[in-house]
Amino acid sequence: MNSSITLPRACLFALCLAGAAVALTAEEKNLATNGGFEDVKNGAPEGWFSVCNEGGSVTHKAVADAPKEGKHCLHVKSKGEWAVAGSPKVKLDRTKTYTLVGFARAKSGAATIKIDYFKGDEHLGQSEGEECTKGEWTELKVVSELDDHKDATHILVAAVIHGDGEAFFDGFVLTAK
Ligand SMILES: [Ca+2]
Numbered sequence: 001m002n003s004s005i006t007l008p009r010a011c012l013f014a015l016c017l018a019g020a021a022v023a024l025t026a027e028e029k030n031l032a033t034n035g036g037f038e039d040v041k042n043g044a045p046e047g048w049f050s051v052c053n054e055g056g057s058v059t060h061k062a063v064a065d066a067p068k069e070g071k072h073c074l075h076v077k078s079k080g081e082w083a084v085a086g087s088p089k090v091k092l093d094r095t096k097t098y099t100l101v102g103f104a105r106a107k108s109g110a111a112t113i114k115i116d117y118f119k120g121d122e123h124l125g126q127s128e129g130e131e132c133t134k135g136e137w138t139e140l141k142v143v144s145e146l147d148d149h150k151d152a153t154h155i156l157v158a159a160v161i162h163g164d165g166e167a168f169f170d171g172f173v174l175t176a177k
Pocket residue numbers: 036037038067068069070071072073170171
């Protein structure tokens with residue numbers, strides 16, 4: 001009854017192959033949850049939050065206003081010193097370097113993207129990209145600086161507006177290598 005032996009072996013081999021494929025693609029996986037802003041709940045990108053300086057105001061929405069890719073992009077409007085729309089937190093693998101790429105276009109004010117560093121819920125600092133003040137989609141990039149944030153356990157990615165402004169964001173991709 002060889003068939004009863006060869007069948008499980010064949011299955012095990014197939015499982016090993018599937019496992020190897022998952023390990024390879026995990027290297028290039030987009031760690032930014034809903035980074036394309038296509039999952040929309042109550043008009044906002046699912047999982048994303050917004051925050052601003054005390055006394056300021058901020059709104060964050062998922063809109064279908066000329067997105068960079070897909071059907072939706074993130075719209076942030078703010079009054080105040082600064083405003084941020086952020087993703088869910090990502091648990092850090094400190095042996096890796098994280099790279100965030102994203103697109104911004106500003107209707108008014110200065111927009112950028114950033115990586116925020118956290119120790120649990122405590123905000124430790126950030127690495128910001130260059131400012132975009134243009135009305136066309138502009139690619140921005142931020143590379144993590146984990147050596148400057150030795151206690152960090154988590155990061156998140158965020159859209160930023162400095163001062164009063166209104167801007168669109170799309171295509172956030174966070175990778176670890
Ligand atoms: Ca999109």
